[in-house]
Amino acid sequence: MHIAIIGTGYVGLVTGACFAEFGVFVTCVDKDQEKIEKLKKGIIPFYEPGLEDIVKRNLKENRLKFTTCIDEAVNESLVIFIAVGTPPRGDGSANLDYVEEVAKEIAKNMNSYKVIVTKSTVPVGTGLKIKEIIKKNLEKSVEFDIVSNPEFLREGSAVEDFMRPNRVVIGAESEQAIAIMKDLYRPLYLIETPFVITDIPTAELIKYATNSFLATKISFINEISALCETVGANVNTVAKAMGLDGRIGPKFLHAGIGFGGSCLPKDTMALVRIAEEKGVELRIIKAAIEANQNQRERLTQKIIKAFNDKVEGKIIGILGLSFKPNTDDIREAPALYIIQSLLNRKATVKVYDPQAMENTRKVFPNIIYCSDAYSVAKDADALVVVTEWNQFRNLDLERIKKLMKGNLFFDFRNIYDPVKVKQIGFSYFSVGRP
Ligand code: NAD
Structure with missing residues (x-):
C-alpha cells in the first residue's frame, strides 16, 4: 500500500x-x-x-x-x-x-x-x-x-x-x-x-476529551498541592494514595509547575471554544485552564518572594527548558513563563537543557546558555528545576552548593528528598510538601 x-x-x-x-x-x-x-x-x-x-x-x-x-x-x-x-x-x-x-x-x-x-x-x-x-x-x-x-x-x-x-x-x-x-x-x-x-464527530471529540481530562487531572493535583502547603500535608503521599484507587489511577497525578506543550494548553482552550459555539459551557475544563495559569504564577511567586520581591541583579539558574523531558519542544513550556517573569524583574537568568537550548535561543537570545547543570549553578543565587530530565535527578548537590553564591533551591518537579537537600544547607522549596 x-x-x-x-x-x-x-x-x-x-x-x-x-x-x-x-x-x-x-x-x-x-x-x-x-x-x-x-x-x-x-x-x-x-x-x-x-x-x-x-x-x-x-x-x-x-x-x-x-x-x-x-x-x-x-x-x-x-x-x-x-x-x-x-x-x-x-x-x-x-x-x-x-x-x-x-x-x-x-x-x-x-x-x-x-x-x-x-x-x-x-x-x-x-x-x-x-x-x-x-x-x-x-x-x-x-x-x-x-x-x-x-x-x-x-x-x-x-x-x-x-x-x-x-x-x-x-x-x-x-x-x-x-x-x-x-x-x-x-x-x-x-x-x-x-x-x-x-463516526467522524465522535472520533474528533475523543481526542479533545482525552487531552482535556488529562489536563484536568494535572490541574486537580496542582490545586491540592496548594492546599497541602497551607495545611502541612504532603501532596506526593496524597497523590500516591489516590492513585492506588483503581478508579483514579496513578498517572498524570504528579504535582508540579503545570502542563505545557503543543497539545494540552491548545486543546483545552479549543474544546472550551467548540462548546461555547454550540451554547455549552465546559466549567471543569475552564477551571483546569485557570488552575494551570495559577500554578505557574504561584510557583514563580515563590522564587520572587524568597528574595523579598527583590530579584533585580540576582543570578537565577534554570534547569530544564522543554515542556517535559526527552523532547526539544518548548511550545507553552512553563520555563519560558518563569524566565520572562524573572527578566521583567531584571534578574540575570542562566539556563541549561539537554536538548531545548537551540529552540529557546530563538525566544531569549540574551540569557546565559550553559553547558551543564554545574555551570548553571556557578555563582547563582538560586537554582530552579523546571523539567525533570534524568540528568537533573541525581545531581551532586554538595558540589552544586559549593558552586552557588546563594542557597535557594526550587524543585518544581518534586524530584529531591526535602530532608537530604536541607541537610546540605539549601533553603529548599518544592510543590505541596512540608
Ligand atoms: P508541527 O508544527 O510539528 O508540524 C506541522 C507541519 O506541517 C510543519 O512541518 C509544517 O511545515 C507543515 N505544513 C503546514 N502547512 C502545510 C502545507 N500546506 N503543506 C505541507 N505541509 C504543511 O505540528 P505537530 O506537533 O506535528 O502537530 C500536528 C497536529 O497533530 C496538530 O493538530 C496537533 O494538535 C496534533 N497532535 C500533536 C501531537 C504532539 O505531541 N505534537 C500529538 C497528537 C496530536
Whole structure:
C-alpha cells in the first residue's frame, strides 16, 4: 500500500516513519523545503528518541521518501493523512487554515478513489467540512472517503506510543474506508491493540476529551498541592494514595509547575471554544485552564518572594527548558513563563537543557546558555528545576552548593528528598510538601 502524509512535523514524521516500518510505502510531504532537504539526508529536524534509526533504515530500504510536491504524493497514494498544525487563534479556537489549504491541494490532485484521513487534532465538524472542501475543489470526478484518526502519541516517547498505542480510534462513514484503515494498521491488530471504530464527530471529540481530562487531572493535583502547603500535608503521599484507587489511577497525578506543550494548553482552550459555539459551557475544563495559569504564577511567586520581591541583579539558574523531558519542544513550556517573569524583574537568568537550548535561543537570545547543570549553578543565587530530565535527578548537590553564591533551591518537579537537600544547607522549596 502507498500512503501520503501531508505535514512532516512531530506527528507527521513519526506516523510516516512508523508506517514505513510496518512495511507500507510512505511519502511524507511538507512545504518547508529546508526540512525536506534535511530529511532526505536522514537528518531529523527535532529531537525524538529512536526516530532517527527508523527514518534512516526506511529511507535506505526505499519505503520512505520526502518531498515538497503534494501532487505526486496524492497521485500514487490510496490513503492520505493530513498531519499539519492546528495552532490556537487569539480567541483559543483551533486555526484550521493549514488543514483547509491541504484539503484543497489534495482535491486538485486526486486521480482515483482516496481515503483522506485527519491525524491533526481538529474541532468536531472538521471532517465534514473537509469533505465539502474536497467536493468543491475536485478537478476530476472521483470517489473518496473521509476518516478521522486522531493521534495520541506523546513527544519524548512518540515512536513507542505509535508502535504500541493504548488504542486506535477510527471515525468513518463507509465500510470500505474502515476496511482500508484496518488493513493499514494490521500490525497493531496482531498485538491486540483495541480499535474504537465510530463516526467522524465522535472520533474528533475523543481526542479533545482525552487531552482535556488529562489536563484536568494535572490541574486537580496542582490545586491540592496548594492546599497541602497551607495545611502541612504532603501532596506526593496524597497523590500516591489516590492513585492506588483503581478508579483514579496513578498517572498524570504528579504535582508540579503545570502542563505545557503543543497539545494540552491548545486543546483545552479549543474544546472550551467548540462548546461555547454550540451554547455549552465546559466549567471543569475552564477551571483546569485557570488552575494551570495559577500554578505557574504561584510557583514563580515563590522564587520572587524568597528574595523579598527583590530579584533585580540576582543570578537565577534554570534547569530544564522543554515542556517535559526527552523532547526539544518548548511550545507553552512553563520555563519560558518563569524566565520572562524573572527578566521583567531584571534578574540575570542562566539556563541549561539537554536538548531545548537551540529552540529557546530563538525566544531569549540574551540569557546565559550553559553547558551543564554545574555551570548553571556557578555563582547563582538560586537554582530552579523546571523539567525533570534524568540528568537533573541525581545531581551532586554538595558540589552544586559549593558552586552557588546563594542557597535557594526550587524543585518544581518534586524530584529531591526535602530532608537530604536541607541537610546540605539549601533553603529548599518544592510543590505541596512540608
Ligand atoms: P508541527 O508544527 O510539528 O508540524 C506541522 C507541519 O506541517 C510543519 O512541518 C509544517 O511545515 C507543515 N505544513 C503546514 N502547512 C502545510 C502545507 N500546506 N503543506 C505541507 N505541509 C504543511 O505540528 P505537530 O506537533 O506535528 O502537530 C500536528 C497536529 O497533530 C496538530 O493538530 C496537533 O494538535 C496534533 N497532535 C500533536 C501531537 C504532539 O505531541 N505534537 C500529538 C497528537 C496530536
